Amino acid sequence: MAVDVLERRAVISGIGQSQVGRRLGRSDLDLTVEAALAAIADAGLTRDDIDGLATYPGGAMGGGPFAGPTTPDVQDTLRLRLNWHDGGGEGPGQIRAVFAACLAVAAGLARHVLVYRTVTESTAQGSGGRVGIGQAMGAAGAGRGVPRFGGSFQWMLPFGAVSAGNWLALVARRRMHEFGLTRHQLAWIALNGRANAARNPKAVYRQPMTMEDYLSVRMVSTPLCLYDCDAPCDGSTAVVVSHRDYAADAPSPACHVNAIGTALRGRPSWDQFDDMTTMAARDAAASMWGRTDLRPHDVDTADLYDGFSILTMVWLEELGFCEKGESGAFVEGGKNIALDGPLPLNTSGGQLSGGRLHGFGLLHEACLQLRGQGGERQIAKRPEVAVVANGGGPIAGSMLLTAGRG
Amino acid sequence: MHGAAEPELGRPGLGRGPAVRVLPRLDDANRFFWTSGADGVLRFLRCDTCRCYVHPPGPVCPYCLRGELLPEAVSGRGTLHSFTVNYQPWIPGDGPYAIGLVAIAEQDDVRLMTNVVDCPEQALEVEMAVEVTFEQVEDVWLPLFRPAGRPRPTAAGA
Numbered sequence: 412m413a414v415d416v417l418e419r420r421a422v423i424s425g426i427g428q429s430q431v432g433r434r435l436g437r438s439d440l441d442l443t444v445e446a447a448l449a450a451i452a453d454a455g456l457t458r459d460d461i462d463g464l465a466t467y468p469g470g471a472m473g474g475g476p477f478a479g480p481t482t483p484d485v486q487d488t489l490r491l492r493l494n495w496h497d498g499g500g501e502g503p504g505q506i507r508a509v510f511a512a513c514l515a516v517a518a519g520l521a522r523h524v525l526v527y528r529t530v531t532e533s534t535a536q537g538s539g540g541r542v543g544i545g546q547a548m549g550a551a552g553a554g555r556g557v558p559r560f561g562g563s564f565q566w567m568l569p570f571g572a573v574s575a576g577n578w579l580a581l582v583a584r585r586r587m588h589e590f591g592l593t594r595h596q597l598a599w600i601a602l603n604g605r606a607n608a609a610r611n612p613k614a615v616y617r618q619p620m621t622m623e624d625y626l627s628v629r630m631v632s633t634p635l636c637l638y639d640c641d642a643p644c645d646g647s648t649a650v651v652v653s654h655r656d657y658a659a660d661a662p663s664p665a666c667h668v669n670a671i672g673t674a675l676r677g678r679p680s681w682d683q684f685d686d687m688t689t690m691a692a693r694d695a696a697a698s699m700w701g702r703t704d705l706r707p708h709d710v711d712t713a714d715l716y717d718g719f720s721i722l723t724m725v726w727l728e729e730l731g732f733c734e735k736g737e738s739g740a741f742v743e744g745g746k747n748i749a750l751d752g753p754l755p756l757n758t759s760g761g762q763l764s765g766g767r768l769h770g771f772g773l774l775h776e777a778c779l780q781l782r783g784q785g786g787e788r789q790i791a792k793r794p795e796v797a798v799v800a801n802g803g804g805p806i807a808g809s810m811l812l813t814a815g816r817g
Numbered sequence: 818m819h820g821a822a823e824p825e826l827g828r829p830g831l832g833r834g835p836a837v838r839v840l841p842r843l844d845d846a847n848r849f850f851w852t853s854g855a856d857g858v859l860r861f862l863r864c865d866t867c868r869c870y871v872h873p874p875g876p877v878c879p880y881c882l883r884g885e886l887l888p889e890a891v892s893g894r895g896t897l898h899s900f901t902v903n904y905q906p907w908i909p910g911d912g913p914y915a916i917g918l919v920a921i922a923e924q925d926d927v928r929l930m931t932n933v934v935d936c937p938e939q940a941l942e943v944e945m946a947v948e949v950t951f952e953q954v955e956d957v958w959l960p961l962f963r964p965a966g967r968p969r970p971t972a973a974g975a
């Protein structure tokens with residue numbers, strides 16, 4: 412291979428997750444500390460060993476319940492002494508913070524990096540303080556002085572295209588036109604997530620869901636219905652990214668980073684991207700496969716972003732699990748993606764049923780499965796290779812993880 | 818203007834857009850675009866050297882990096898690259914409305930997110946021909962699109 416795949420010097424040595432649920436009423440910092448201390452202990456470390464800290468998106472995007480605490484907040488709360496730190500909202504998806512940590516470790520800037528992602532959107536929603544664009548508009552619309560927007564939002568908000576649900580509905584409709592995708596097919600992403608969530612005690616929606624339930628629930632933005640959209644929740648997920656030299660000393664099997672996918676070659680917007688049926692997942696996946704000798708058929712389980720069901724469909728194709736345009740047929744009936752199928756998908760329930768832990772829940776699940784710690788939902792033949800994908804639309808990143816055995 | 822209903826087959830008609838129009842913040846780069854509809858004409862920046870249309874507005878032609886960009890009128894015709902009908906009431910008072918992604922006739926990689934108006938939900942089709950119609954809100958003329966070549970239902974928006 413022509414390139415030095417420096418991320419391969421990194422492993423995920425520890426994972427941790429706070430309480431997850433709806434309207435927990437706990438602060439973002441409180442949840443983050445719970446997840447962080449769990450991850451540090453899981454890695455067999457103490458906070459004195461942590462010399463790096465990273466998050467997404469940090470103080471960017473205006474902070475608030477979507478953002479979680481900043482790295483200075485967490486550094487100070489845990490009194491960490493850091494050689495490297497990074498919080499930011501621009502990059503290849505939410506998982507960019509993990510990528511940055513891998514590269515920091517590879518470069519020798521840090522040895523053990525704590526990476527976290529925290530949301531308190533459910534509690535904020537309950538108290539009327541969730542700062543989504545739509546909600547901000549609603550508040551403004553109800554009173555006086557609707558704010559004006561510059562930048563990329565000016566091309567969408569005046570037309571009531573206020574949510575990623577609207578923007579991704581355009582992707583879904585285009586896929587129906589080009590590939591003949593149907594709602595009966597799309598449903599299987601939601602149905603599969605719900606079936607898996609029943610085995611995940613932390614999942615926010617665990618009651619069974621049928622095809623009839625899916626087809627009869629209200630529309631959000633056609634052709635996407637309520638069950639195509641993930642569920643806001645409260646929770647924090649943390650991982651420790653360490654140099655691979657540490658892998659043998661970690662109490663749990665370390666998950667080795669095999670390759671990361673970071674490319675963005677199309678125009679970075681929801682309206683001008685060259686191919687509206689794929690968007691940035693195409694580029695991230697291509698760049699990831701260009702950094703490894705592993706191939707799609709080597710992958711044993713997939714944790715693919717499902718903030719909206721249509722994104723998972725796109726990832727399935729762009730990561731090479733089926734041909735372009737064929738993901739509808741691939742998921743139909745659910746057998747290919749079931750826990751006991753050839754490609755167990757979003758085994759925690761994903762974000763549709765597990766809750767919107769915003770990409771990091773999927774990463775956490777991939778690590779659990781590779782370690783054989785999936786409990787009631789452990790894949791019977793313990794997986795050796797997992798792929799994790801975050802984001803979609805014009806923002807996407809993916810990574811391959813391998814089990815650390817022997 | 819908003820919420821003009823077209824009842825049909827027992828389904829709620831589509832409004833022309835959200836209950837409240839959040840407006841763009843005008844500046845020297847985008848003002849020509851958002852006020853272009855004052856004379857009923859849609860305009861985009863066009864490179865005087867390589868003749869490409871450039872959107873959103875920027876300081877340099879991203880294709881040739883040499884030419885000067887000047888606003889130029891286009892036909893106002895396009896095709897509906899994709900669409901969605903929003904049913905989620907993001908703002909109190911929101912009824913269903915159609916959001917479209919329109920590729921302009923002159924250059925099909927120049928697209929506008931917009932509202933598709935004067936078209937029942939069942940008649941919306943990917944790749945249908947559409948034409949611009951403007952809705953003025955304060956100092957902004959929002960380019961909306963309607964099915965091309967059909968008589969206007971009323972004089973509204975003229």
Ligand SMILES: [Zn+2]
Pocket residue numbers: 864865866867868869878879880881882883884
């Ligand atoms: Zn040019």
